[in-house]
Amino acid sequence: MAAPSQPQKSTYDVIVIGAGIQGSFTAYHLAQRHKDTLLLEQFLLPHSRGSSHGQSRIIRSAYPQEYYSRMMPDSFRLWQQLEAETGTTLYRQTGLVVLGLPGEPELEACRRSLGVDEVLDAAALAQRFPGFRLQAGQVAVLDSTAGVLFADRALRAVQEVFRRHGGTLQDGEKVLHIEPGATVTVTTTAGVYKAPRLIITAGAWTGALVEQLGLHLPLQPLRINVCYWREKQPGSASSGSVSPCFLTLGLSQAPHGIYGLPSIEYPGLMKVCHHHGSPTDPEKRDQAPSSAPHPDVAVLSSFISSYLPGLETQPAVMETCLYTNTPDEDFILDRHPKFSNIVIGAGFSGHGFKLAPVVGKLLCELSLGEEPSHNMAHFAITRFPGVLAAAQ
Ligand SMILES: Cc1cc2nc3c(=O)[nH]c(=O)nc-3n(C[C@H](O)[C@H](O)[C@H](O)COP(=O)(O)OP(=O)(O)OC[C@H]3O[C@@H](n4cnc5c(N)ncnc54)[C@H](O)[C@@H]3O)c2cc1C
Numbered sequence: 596m597a598a599p600s601q602p603q604k605s606t607y608d609v610i611v612i613g614a615g616i617q618g619s620f621t622a623y624h625l626a627q628r629h630k631d632t633l634l635l636e637q638f639l640l641p642h643s644r645g646s647s648h649g650q651s652r653i654i655r656s657a658y659p660q661e662y663y664s665r666m667m668p669d670s671f672r673l674w675q676q677l678e679a680e681t682g683t684t685l686y687r688q689t690g691l692v693v694l695g696l697p698g699e700p701e702l703e704a705c706r707r708s709l710g711v712d713e714v715l716d717a718a719a720l721a722q723r724f725p726g727f728r729l730q731a732g733q734v735a736v737l738d739s740t741a742g743v744l745f746a747d748r749a750l751r752a753v754q755e756v757f758r759r760h761g762g763t764l765q766d767g768e769k770v771l772h773i774e775p776g777a778t779v780t781v782t783t784t785a786g787v788y789k790a791p792r793l794i795i796t797a798g799a800w801t802g803a804l805v806e807q808l809g810l811h812l813p814l815q816p817l818r819i820n821v822c823y824w825r826e827k828q829p830g831s832a833s834s835g836s837v838s839p840c841f842l843t844l845g846l847s848q849a850p851h852g853i854y855g856l857p858s859i860e861y862p863g864l865m866k867v868c869h870h871h872g873s874p875t876d877p878e879k880r881d882q883a884p885s886s887a888p889h890p891d892v893a894v895l896s897s898f899i900s901s902y903l904p905g906l907e908t909q910p911a912v913m914e915t916c917l918y919t920n921t922p923d924e925d926f927i928l929d930r931h932p933k934f935s936n937i938v939i940g941a942g943f944s945g946h947g948f949k950l951a952p953v954v955g956k957l958l959c960e961l962s963l964g965e966e967p968s969h970n971m972a973h974f975a976i977t978r979f980p981g982v983l984a985a986a987q
């Protein structure tokens with residue numbers, strides 16, 4: 596027989612909406628700072644309807660933009676801290692090669708971001724990592740700090756530490772309405788909660804949620820096909836455990852970029868994906884007919900036959916995930932321009948997982964009115980003109 600239900604607690608120091616990796620890390624930092632925090636998630640956990648599910652994500656120091664690479668030492672340190680707090684392994688160092696053309700500005704910026712780097716030509720890459728075949732004149736910049744984060748395991752770990760520090764995580768509870776004010780009132784499918792501070796980290800649903808706060812953010816959810824490709828010879832080097840991650844920058848065959856991870860989640864299958872997808876509404880992402888052509892898969896097949904000849908050219912497994920892109924693919928980490936006790940973290944544009952420990956710290960600092968520990972200039976809402984609705 597179920598125990599008689601307790602009267603539900605309704606007042607907190609901070610409410611966080613969305614228990615993906617960004618909201619969970621934000622709540623983790625708040626709870627470690629002894630803030631009484633409520634983390635609300637619309638779906639029962641774990642779920643695969645947002646952006647943070649799956650077994651693997653790339654972590655790397657190599658970034659064309661120095662404002663991200665500068666955050667990486669802090670991020671690596673915080674990931675290690677989480678590993679220590681939970682006694683789990685969350686990261687495997689595999690290295691990563693950035694494939695491109697020498698002199699190409701983004702590739703050169705990546706090289707600079709590494710400080711010490713190693714540049715391999717086609718022959719040197721093939722010798723070091725036999726699965727890769729570069730074309731004449733192309734090079735690979737090696738980031739030896741990089742590797743794979745175990746994504747699902749990481750999400751569980753951060754939520755576990757949040758709870759251990761007294762945080763309240765309520766899943767299966769969708770936020771329907773937000774009433775701004777000195778005390779913010781949040782109405783969900785199950786209750787009404789109040790707090791002097793609110794943080795919105797609702798992934799692909801953020802645009803719709805902030806519209807009711809008079810804010811029109813240029814956020815575009817994209818449906819991404821996550822493809823896994825079988826090696827022709829099981830155990831070959833292209834996808835073996837000693838293989839690095841890779842990503843392309845500025846190659847004409849893949850203008851949006853292609854990236855890959857060694858086989859970790861499915862034995863013998865390498866994850867190779869297009870850094871792009873089709874615009875979607877997160878509520879309707881499954882309505883695309885399964886027979887629809889997949890132009891991104893055609894791009895990947897052609898790339899694989901040229902660059903990764905040890906793999907079959909049709910995907911063996913295809914899953915889906917969501918990106919939420921901003922026009923410049925930089926994150927949004929800022930206060931609501933009108934309601935300064937409402938903070939928004941969104942628009943992670945397919946590269947936010949590795950930085951989630953730092954994102955969470957910055958959102959926590961913004962919400963508590965503290966000086967952020969990194970430069971926030973590139974993440975301001977005001978970089979987009981006309982975001983506030985005229986009536987507000
Ligand atoms: C295919 C793919 C590959 C990627 N590869 C990498 C990579 O290699 N390296 C890297 O660093 N990053 C990568 N990323 C990006 C990274 O995974 C995302 O940036 C990150 O997961 C975004 O997290 P989030 O918390 O913002 O979103 P989400 O995980 O979607 O979390 C938002 C949560 O809010 C909840 N929510 C929404 N609305 C409400 C509501 N009204 N009430 C309650 N809850 C609500 C949602 O259900 C969801 O759980 C990749 C992403 C994809 C899709």
Ligand SMILES: O=C(O)[C@@H]1CCCCN1
Pocket residue numbers: 653654655842852853854870945946947949
């Ligand atoms: O954030 C990353 O490292 C990767 C790069 C390639 C696209 C997906 N995200």
